[in-house]
Amino acid sequence: MPKIVDKEQKRKDIALACSDLIHDLGIKKITVAQVAKTAGIGKGTVYGYFENKEDIIFEIINIHIEKYHNNFLKSIKDLKSTREKVFHFFNFVIDNSEENLKHFNGYKEYLSIVLSDNDEKMIDFNDTCNVFFHNQLKKVIQEGIDEGDLMPKSIDFCESLIVFEKGLVLKKMTEVDFNPEEICLNFINNLFDLIEIKKGKKNV
Amino acid sequence: MPKIVDKEQKRKDIALACSDLIHDLGIKKITVAQVAKTAGIGKGTVYGYFENKEDIIFEIINIHIEKYHNNFLKSIKDLKSTREKVFHFFNFVIDNSEENLKHFNGYKEYLSIVLSDNDEKMIDFNDTCNVFFHNQLKKVIQEGIDEGDLMPKSIDFCESLIVFEKGLVLKKMTEVDFNPEEICLNFINNLFDLIEIKKGKKNV
Amino acid sequence: MPKIVDKEQKRKDIALACSDLIHDLGIKKITVAQVAKTAGIGKGTVYGYFENKEDIIFEIINIHIEKYHNNFLKSIKDLKSTREKVFHFFNFVIDNSEENLKHFNGYKEYLSIVLSDNDEKMIDFNDTCNVFFHNQLKKVIQEGIDEGDLMPKSIDFCESLIVFEKGLVLKKMTEVDFNPEEICLNFINNLFDLIEIKKGKKNV
Amino acid sequence: MPKIVDKEQKRKDIALACSDLIHDLGIKKITVAQVAKTAGIGKGTVYGYFENKEDIIFEIINIHIEKYHNNFLKSIKDLKSTREKVFHFFNFVIDNSEENLKHFNGYKEYLSIVLSDNDEKMIDFNDTCNVFFHNQLKKVIQEGIDEGDLMPKSIDFCESLIVFEKGLVLKKMTEVDFNPEEICLNFINNLFDLIEIKKGKKNV
């Protein structure tokens, strides 16, 4: 079924070409005409690959998140200490590089859709992302425990960490002049003081 | 002379009449025609009391939040222990009563606007709300310190508590089957074990 | 019937109060609400004195033109030579004083109504104005003839003079950087060279 | 592939189909819905070819004026004497054929727009038209001079002729029972008596 593969690929190609529209215009301002033009194809053609506009937006967001996930997995590999790895989960909300801000603002637009529409597909997808990070964090913590860095009860803090991160994300998205970095550092360092098996102090 | 109308009051009345539209339809689906019909007045009349559609929505949200703030202040008065009072801040995200869910879903719709539009008024208003709760929490904690319930350093945890609450809110808004209650209880109880001046244990 | 006089007077008062609206906003932008507010009365009251919006505008224009006619009659009295008097008819299109520009632009707005609507009242009124100036000009010329300044056939040039003035008006209204003064001077001086009974040359 | 449409042509086609609306309804009464219906297309389609309502009206007027200019150039070719050619410039204001009245009334509507809106495009376009006729007239007069029909100073009367014609136009547009023909004949014949190099009298 090589045709199907091609279809899937073209879907991605179109979404990829339009990947910047989401933070350049904001989700609500994206039009199908815009998408077609940006991807260099006809409006009708778009409908050959996507069911409707929602579907297009969904795919564009997909691209963003997939890209972010990949970056995440790549960059966490190089980190050694558990504390650093955990801290890396907060990179999303702290890093103000242009690259990361694109993802952050893309996610912001995405959230506004998840909150207002009750699109099941979006909600499902959001869950998938949450599970991804939850699992990654559990893995990191578990490794920390296995390697004797962390106390066994540490695994209970996964959920709190993720909730805390979401809180930072939401505050950064909605408040002017909110600086998550310091709060984040405090929180993690305080937490690690509680759950780390001390061998010698080392803050992030 | 025609009946003299208290413009400010009628504004509230209209918004009040439409207060349910926000979670029945979702903010984006609200039309001026809908508002007029729901309030039992003409479309033109709506524009006698509101500058534009944004303004209507803003007032409706205002109603919700004002009501919630009042409820909050009223109900926190009866609480005695600091722990209970702090826990009360999480009532918003935990209470599944119809009344509270209306507020919660209203706020959800509101957030989606804050995230997608960059409406300055909305953002300002959001800040005002944040400041309100931040101040209330600080007051509660400070009283706890003054009354010898909490250790002085407790005041530093205000920010974290609020971030955590926002995280729960966001997760409850976007995830199916997310139950904030247990996580919340754990978090608060764990925290209070650290900051409470022990006189005898008392969980919420 | 003192009441009727009062009504007529109030009509004028309202129109007078709003007389600046016509060039401040342009006729099309004038609203009844605006008129009521400017006159310091209620919207309903306006309809006690005017049949409809057209009627209001009509009265405002009336005020302008009446004022202009009075000014015209007053200022032409002081002029001695027929040539000066004739030239005075062109003052409307040449004088760039703020006062006169108000009248000129008011008349411009008025014309746009006469041209687009086929409001009979407006057209009749326009005719009345034309007749006024035509008669004034005829009077001036006739006096010139009677006093031996002009040749008897001069009376035939009335119409042409008025047509010429209208042409200047229209061109000034529609063309950027059109300067009627020079053209006007040339025209009149040339004409007077033909119709004046020479006693010694005197240009305006 | 869908049929490729000559956008510029279709623009003209739509405007052409609606070309009568301008004097049937008057410019101010034209609505986009009306235009769509008259052209036998959908409202949305109109916006595929025109930026906004102004743009539509502009094109309709364009059609009228373009057609008139062409007719003008065509018909002036057959005329021999300079006097006849000059007289031809006044055809617009004298000819009461249905065809010409359409143009005349179209121009009337157009003027009302130029006078009330301060639309730059309209004003520019008006200038272009004025320049067109001014140049044509200069050409005619110059040819007359070159051929020994007219005295060299005749060229100075161009401006006055055009002003005079505008005056006739405005009077015909705004006054009931105004008959420009006689006035016009007088004016031109008188003028030509002054500027023509006599070889034998020949009125128009």
Place this chain on the structure above:
DNA sequence: GATGAATGAGTTTTCATTCAT
């Protein structure tokens, strides 16, 4: 398969006019 022309429902906003008080 690709295209882009055509569509029209749907939305916001304005404002002359009426009429109950």
Place this chain on the structure above:
DNA sequence: CATGAATGAAAACTCATTCAT
């Protein structure tokens, strides 16, 4: 008489989606 609250028709413009070529 005066008032201004209430009204709703009317108008411009957008855009997801369809479908003939």
